[in-house]
Amino acid sequence: MKHYSPTQLALKRLRSHKLAMISIGILVSLAILVISADLFTALLGIDPNAVNLMNRTAPPSAEHWLGTDVLGRDVLARLLYGGRVSLFVGLTAALAAASIGTFIGLCAGYFGGRLDALLMRTTDSVLALPALPVLIVLAALDLKKIGLPDEIAYSENVSFFRIVFIVALLGWTTVARLVRGATLTIKERDFVFAAEGSGGSHFGIMFRHILPNLVSSIIVAVTLSTGSVILLESTLSFLGLGIQPPMASWGAMLTNAQETIWEAPMLAVYPGLLILITVISFNFLGDGLQDALDPRATS
Amino acid sequence: MSDPLVNAVGLSRRFGDVVAVNEVSMQIESGETLALVGESGSGKTTLGRMLSLLLPPSAGTLEIAGNNVVGLSRRALKPVRRNVQMIFQDPVSSLNPRQTVANILTEPLRNYRLGSHTEQTARAIELLDAVGLPEETLQRYPHEFSGGQRQRITIARALALNPGFIVADEPVSALDVSVQSQILNLLADLKERYQLAYLFISHDLAVVHHIADRIAVMYLGNIVELATREDLFRSPTHPYTQALLKSVPEIRPGKRRLGQVLQGDPPSPANPPSGCRFHPRCPRATDLCRTKAPELETRSATSSHQVACHHADTGA
Amino acid sequence: MIGYLVIRLSQSLLVLMIMSFVIYSLIGLMPGDPIDLMISSDPYMTSEDAAHLRSLYGLDLPIYERYWNWLMSALGGDFGYSRLYNQPVAQVLVPALMNSVQLLVVALVLSISVAVPAGVLAAYRQRSVFDYSVNLFAFAGISIPQFWLGLMLIMLFAVLLGWLPAGGIAPEGAPLGEQLRYLLLPAITLTMTSIGSHARYIRSAMLEVLRQDYIRTARAKGAGASRVIWRHALRNALIPFVTVLALDFGFLFSGALIVETIFAWPGMGKLIFDAIMGNDYNLALLSLMLATALVLTGNLLADLAYAWLDPRIKLGSRG
Numbered sequence: 001m002k003h004y005s006p007t008q009l010a011l012k013r014l015r016s017h018k019l020a021m022i023s024i025g026i027l028v029s030l031a032i033l034v035i036s037a038d039l040f041t042a043l044l045g046i047d048p049n050a051v052n053l054m055n056r057t058a059p060p061s062a063e064h065w066l067g068t069d070v071l072g073r074d075v076l077a078r079l080l081y082g083g084r085v086s087l088f089v090g091l092t093a094a095l096a097a098a099s100i101g102t103f104i105g106l107c108a109g110y111f112g113g114r115l116d117a118l119l120m121r122t123t124d125s126v127l128a129l130p131a132l133p134v135l136i137v138l139a140a141l142d143l144k145k146i147g148l149p150d151e152i153a154y155s156e157n158v159s160f161f162r163i164v165f166i167v168a169l170l171g172w173t174t175v176a177r178l179v180r181g182a183t184l185t186i187k188e189r190d191f192v193f194a195a196e197g198s199g200g201s202h203f204g205i206m207f208r209h210i211l212p213n214l215v216s217s218i219i220v221a222v223t224l225s226t227g228s229v230i231l232l233e234s235t236l237s238f239l240g241l242g243i244q245p246p247m248a249s250w251g252a253m254l255t256n257a258q259e260t261i262w263e264a265p266m267l268a269v270y271p272g273l274l275i276l277i278t279v280i281s282f283n284f285l286g287d288g289l290q291d292a293l294d295p296r297a298t299s
Numbered sequence: 300m301s302d303p304l305v306n307a308v309g310l311s312r313r314f315g316d317v318v319a320v321n322e323v324s325m326q327i328e329s330g331e332t333l334a335l336v337g338e339s340g341s342g343k344t345t346l347g348r349m350l351s352l353l354l355p356p357s358a359g360t361l362e363i364a365g366n367n368v369v370g371l372s373r374r375a376l377k378p379v380r381r382n383v384q385m386i387f388q389d390p391v392s393s394l395n396p397r398q399t400v401a402n403i404l405t406e407p408l409r410n411y412r413l414g415s416h417t418e419q420t421a422r423a424i425e426l427l428d429a430v431g432l433p434e435e436t437l438q439r440y441p442h443e444f445s446g447g448q449r450q451r452i453t454i455a456r457a458l459a460l461n462p463g464f465i466v467a468d469e470p471v472s473a474l475d476v477s478v479q480s481q482i483l484n485l486l487a488d489l490k491e492r493y494q495l496a497y498l499f500i501s502h503d504l505a506v507v508h509h510i511a512d513r514i515a516v517m518y519l520g521n522i523v524e525l526a527t528r529e530d531l532f533r534s535p536t537h538p539y540t541q542a543l544l545k546s547v548p549e550i551r552p553g554k555r556r557l558g559q560v561l562q563g564d565p566p567s568p569a570n571p572p573s574g575c576r577f578h579p580r581c582p583r584a585t586d587l588c589r590t591k592a593p594e595l596e597t598r599s600a601t602s603s604h605q606v607a608c609h610h611a612d613t614g615a
Numbered sequence: 616m617i618g619y620l621v622i623r624l625s626q627s628l629l630v631l632m633i634m635s636f637v638i639y640s641l642i643g644l645m646p647g648d649p650i651d652l653m654i655s656s657d658p659y660m661t662s663e664d665a666a667h668l669r670s671l672y673g674l675d676l677p678i679y680e681r682y683w684n685w686l687m688s689a690l691g692g693d694f695g696y697s698r699l700y701n702q703p704v705a706q707v708l709v710p711a712l713m714n715s716v717q718l719l720v721v722a723l724v725l726s727i728s729v730a731v732p733a734g735v736l737a738a739y740r741q742r743s744v745f746d747y748s749v750n751l752f753a754f755a756g757i758s759i760p761q762f763w764l765g766l767m768l769i770m771l772f773a774v775l776l777g778w779l780p781a782g783g784i785a786p787e788g789a790p791l792g793e794q795l796r797y798l799l800l801p802a803i804t805l806t807m808t809s810i811g812s813h814a815r816y817i818r819s820a821m822l823e824v825l826r827q828d829y830i831r832t833a834r835a836k837g838a839g840a841s842r843v844i845w846r847h848a849l850r851n852a853l854i855p856f857v858t859v860l861a862l863d864f865g866f867l868f869s870g871a872l873i874v875e876t877i878f879a880w881p882g883m884g885k886l887i888f889d890a891i892m893g894n895d896y897n898l899a900l901l902s903l904m905l906a907t908a909l910v911l912t913g914n915l916l917a918d919l920a921y922a923w924l925d926p927r928i929k930l931g932s933r934g
Binding site: 287 | 641754758759892899914
């Protein structure tokens with residue numbers, strides 16, 4: 001008789017969820033495309049940052065498969081590199097937010113009492129902030145004023161780290177609530193009592209018994225938040241507060257789209273469309289994962 | 300052994316305003332099976348949790364093998380835990396679905412750093428053998444087993460630290476009737492082999508008749524009768540016990556629910572009746588019963604048979 | 616119940632106080648301060664002048680004192696002056712708030728009038744093509760970047776078809792029809808995100824109630840009772856829907872910022888954005904505070920409505 005671990009059983013259930021499988025397909029394809037951006041540009045001999053003012057907003061051609069943008073740069077190349085940034089920011093920030101949220105939710109749910117009350121009050125307070133306005137303020141902060149040295153404050157990659165940081169700073173709350181709720185349920189199961197009776201320590205029980213049973217909720221939360229994070233980053237970059245040029249992300253590519261709507265509408269369509277496809281795939285995947293990992297949960 | 304293995308005096312537990320367990324005293328000798336019988340809401344599970352050191356009492360004293368266990372820190376309690384283990388009712392939730400059986404069985408050993416890895420695995424195989432499961436069980440996950448097999452694994456886990464006292468909370472209630480007697484026989488067998496004391500919590504008198512040495516009947520947080528198995532079945536004294544036994548025409552294992560023969564609904568522990576808590580459903584109730592709660596006392600005839608009733612000597 | 620209300624109200628006020636300090640500090644960390652801006656516009660200002668001005672305005676005090684001073688004048692009704700608009704902050708805020716409310720109300724009406732029938736129909740024809748479409752639409756709604764949706768709508772309706780204006784607000788005193796023309800695209804953009812989710816919520820709430828009622832009444836009455844059941848279910852489903860709307864209030868606010876900026880709608884959201892970008896500290900501070908207060912109010916109302924609806928919940932005690 002074949003033995004299946006609970007994980008393998010879950011994967012089998014996931015395979016039967018059509019939308020989720022399609023989403024995985026889409027996301028994997030996208031990932032492959034953006035990772036091989038270097039290969040692609042090398043093969044075609046295109047530099048995504050090469051400005052060519054003689055060839056602004058050109059229509060698709062043999063040399064530039066999707067045409068050029070307002071500065072004459074190849075659109076397809078920028079989409080690929082931008083996608084790399086958008087996806088990377090999305091996953092990194094989602095994982096960071098999930099880690100913080102899991103730690104807080106687990107401690108709050110397990111220890112209960114005043115720690116729980118304190119942590120939940122903090123969570124509620126952060127949730128009470130109007131998210132986007134606060135993110136904008138955070139993105140507009142002058143880094144020197146908080147003491148960062150010049151080399152870091154003005155470096156090229158700082159916009160990337162900054163946006164991951166501030167998005168995670170506000171994003172942990174959903175995961176914290178989710179994890180806390182799941183912890184409260186798991187805490188009452190008999191095997192946790194048995195672990196206590198067998199001499200288990202607090203941390204032993206949290207990491208050996210509760211956390212492994214939280215993993216499914218966390219995976220779902222990370223998948224779903226990746227979508228939201230990508231949306232958030234694209235909005236901030238669109239406003240000029242996220243990823244800074246010359247680094248591109250899909251949102252950043254749309255920064256001046258409103259002015260160019262009249263002369264080159266397609267420039268506004270491509271990046272947004274890609275964001276939509278990516279985020280909806282993450283959402284479908286998260287939905288499928290939820291069904292697969294916890295078949296008793298109702299949607 | 301002159302000192303009882305488990306010595307509880309005046310144990311109480313309250314949750315907010317609700318008194319779930321009301322000043323219960325009991326002693327369990329090494330190697331003896333004490334059955335705790337009652338309806339849901341009687342407080343038997345809460346009492347079981349206190350005796351298995353999983354729930355601190357609100358009041359009272361508790362000694363395990365002569366050591367006081369009330370008010371101890373988690374660290375001080377750890378050595379005592381080795382002697383007290385628990386078996387649970389629900390075979391599904393009593394095993395961590397993400398652990399292999401090997402992990403489940405060796406975890407207590409790892410917690411106390413007993414033996415090397417190979418020694419621990421050998422011990423796990425030994426435990427499986429004691430409950431009648433093959434060695435291949437080790438690599439499997441709980442979901443691959445039936446309810447009866449899972450209970451065997453739970454029992455094996457309870458034996459891992461060589462305890463002297465096991466609290467079994469309705470260990471067979473969730474199992475098929477055909478499997479129940481197998482597990483009961485296993486428990487009786489293990490008791491002989493390892494000199495175990497059991498607190499056997501159940502709502503099923505027929506099951507209890509099979510395995511108990513002494514029986515305590517619990518109602519709404521109080522023990523109302525405490526006697527040896529023969530005494531209780533031959534001459535039940537408390538009106539509650541008498542009603543319970545009337546509902547079991549023959550002693551046969553089954554899922555007969557207690558309390559079907561009594562008048563009225565079982566009251567909730569949040570709002571107990573005054574005086575003797577049983578008086579609203581008692582055919583013998585008098586004014587005395589309504590005002591003064593009776594103490595658990597021995598009858599004159601046998602020194603070990605205890606009853607909490609003002610009219611214990613009258614009646615059938 | 617009153618006790619619960621008092622507790623929640625004081626909790627919210629406490630949160631608001633803490634948040635006001637947090638926001639104050641954050642604003643202070645924005646690039647430059649008012650004196651820097653003065654310096655950049657007045658090349659003759661010396662560093663002594665600057666230092667003198669700083670102490671005059673109390674800008675060299677530690678943050679706690681500055682916050683306290685601000686708080687004291689704010690409680691007295693003096694919120695400071697808006698640098699960008701050259702008016703007292705309150706005067707700038709109120710009309711902007713009114714414009715935002717206009718937009719939010721239209722968005723809300725739009726959302727309810729589409730989501731409720733859609734949700735009911737989806738529940739009625741479970742697993743039909745319509746039901747699946749509603750589901751798909753809901754997913755698309757939460758996956759689409761709002762600013763991009765706005766741009767696409769502008770492209771379609773303003774640029775391509777020329778039916779609706781690409782942004783702005785109707786001039787003062789314009790007829791209702793004209794005002795609606797300017798309101799339509801921003802309102803649609805705002806609601807797209809949540810319409811699908813609302814429809815799904817109504818759908819599952821309906822199914823939940825129907826499952827209970829159907830079994831009960833099916834035994835008692837005949838087939839003609841079905842319409843009564845549906846109406847009853849709808850009523851029961853709408854009540855908790857109110858809490859969903861109250862909670863969405865916060866999201867609407869964030870969304871309004873983007874939508875207003877894209878469509879140049881002179882509301883609170885756009886005001887916040889312009890204030891932050893334009894380093895108008897007083898305006899940014901107060902408008903952010905107001906936004907936080909509104910979100911807290913929405914949450915409080917949602918909690919109260921939820922508690923009122925479900926008296927089984929022990930009010931004020933935790934688990």
